[in-house]
Amino acid sequence: SAVISQKPSRDICQRGTSLTIQCQVDSQVTMMFWYRQQPGQSLTLIATANQGSEATYESGFVIDKFPISRPNLTFSTLTVSNMSPEDSSIYLCSVTHRAGGVPYNEQFFGPGTRLTVL
Amino acid sequence: RKEVEQDPGPFNVPEGATVAFNCTYSNSASQSFFWYRQDCRKEPKLLMSVYSSGNEDGRFTAQLNRASQYISLLIRDSKLSDSATYLCVVNTYGNFNKFYFGSGTKLNVKP
Numbered sequence: 001s002a003v004i005s006q007k008p009s010r011d012i013c014q015r016g017t018s019l020t021i022q023c024q025v026d027s028q029v030t031m032m033f034w035y036r037q038q039p040g041q042s043l044t045l046i047a048t049a050n051q052g053s054e055a056t057y058e059s060g061f062v063i064d065k066f067p068i069s070r071p072n073l074t075f076s077t078l079t080v081s082n083m084s085p086e087d088s089s090i091y092l093c094s095v096t097h098r099a100g101g102v103p104y105n106e107q108f109f110g111p112g113t114r115l116t117v118l
Numbered sequence: 119r120k121e122v123e124q125d126p127g128p129f130n131v132p133e134g135a136t137v138a139f140n141c142t143y144s145n146s147a148s149q150s151f152f153w154y155r156q157d158c159r160k161e162p163k164l165l166m167s168v169y170s171s172g173n174e175d176g177r178f179t180a181q182l183n184r185a186s187q188y189i190s191l192l193i194r195d196s197k198l199s200d201s202a203t204y205l206c207v208v209n210t211y212g213n214f215n216k217f218y219f220g221s222g223t224k225l226n227v228k229p
Binding site: 033041042043045092096105106107108109110111112114 | 150159162163164167209220221222
């Protein structure tokens with residue numbers, strides 16, 4: 001499976017500020033995704049990070065609030081803008097990878113970024 | 119209707135018990151199916167992919183019923199270390215290659 005790292009692993013931020021989360025993969029991957037997981041909840045897809053073009057956002061998420069970059073096939077960033085306490089969550093980067101002999105993609109996650117907004 | 123539905127539990131079982139989790143999905147065009155395990159304050163980790171014919175990995179057995187749009191995970195001889203949340207995940211091919219997550223089923227294995 002791909003090895004995924006995220007920075008920072010956690011942060012505590014003041015409301016109204018912005019935080020950029022980085023996701024680095026050890027190999028070139030086609031699909032990269034950003035998820036949010038609020039306490040006690042399952043994962044919610046924020047957007048698909050597209051290399052060389054604008055990200056594809058899910059309903060309820062907009063580019064002004066969650067701008068995403070993906071300059072190449074191994075790196076992406078997610079910015080949480082103008083933060084409020086409701087943005088406190090774990091943010092997870094994921095990639096899909098097709099192992100040899102497997103006819104479909106499997107998804108692997110980074111370790112997550114734990115964000116607390118005061 | 120949610121894309122993927124699971125019983126949230128918690129399932130509280132003694133060590134050595136056999137426990138089964140079920141999951142239903144709404145999109146008949148779904149192509150691939152997975153069980154993930156998520157430990158507290160950790161990222162989800164792939165436990166098993168679910169093949170059409172069903173598959174087994176040690177104490178874990180996964181089954182797929184396409185006609186009923188239903189996936190199951192059976193854990194035999196439960197260990198304390200099996201305590202975690204188990205997420206059912208369904209993938210639908212298409213332009214966005216989306217993965218849909220169930221809300222997870224929490225398992226507590228007690229001594």
